[in-house]
Amino acid sequence: MKYKGWKTILGDLPDNENPVADVYYQNNHIFQISKEDNTDYTIRFANHPKRAYWEFPYKEATEILQEAKDHLAKLQRTPEEQAEHDAWVEKYKDWEPTPEEQAEYEAKMKEQRKKYYE
Numbered sequence: 713m714k715y716k717g718w719k720t721i722l723g724d725l726p727d728n729e730n731p732v733a734d735v736y737y738q739n740n741h742i743f744q745i746s747k748e749d750n751t752d753y754t755i756r757f758a759n760h761p762k763r764a765y766w767e768f769p770y771k772e773a774t775e776i777l778q779e780a781k782d783h784l785a786k787l788q789r790t791p792e793e794q795a796e797h798d799a800w801v802e803k804y805k806d807w808e809p810t811p812e813e814q815a816e817y818e819a820k821m822k823e824q825r826k827k828y829y830e
Contacts (some may be wrong), residue, residue: 715772720780721786727799729794733784735776745780747788754783783814 719736732746741758756776760766768776789797807815 715776718776720783722783723798724787724797730789731784733780735780737766737768743777745777745784747784749809753784 717738719739721734721736722731723734724731728746730747732744734744735742740761743758744756746754748757757766
């Protein structure tokens with residue numbers, strides 16, 4: 713990101729149908745952007761841990777919001793991809809991994825985070 717202290721993490725959460733973009737400032741969660749349907753994005757703001765609200769310069773905040781939205785838009789699934797995702801979720805909804813499977817999964821996730829976020 714162009715502004716110091718900001719970070720966007722894209723995620724595909726099991727309880728959300730669509731991917732989300734979580735935005736952090738100095739390692740504090742500030743807001744999440746999600747696309748709830750095919751037309752509108754939703755923004756959920758987090759509470760500041762020590763104050764009543766967060767405050768940022770307007771230009772910086774709007775540019776961060778736009779950048780997060782642009783990243784998220786690249787992840788939108790086609791109907792075919794969505795059907796494949798839904799089948800994957802159904803297949804693994806009751807998955808109880810062995811310690812070895814859990815370690816393998818965590819290693820793959822670490823590798824992906826390095827590839828996409830570092």
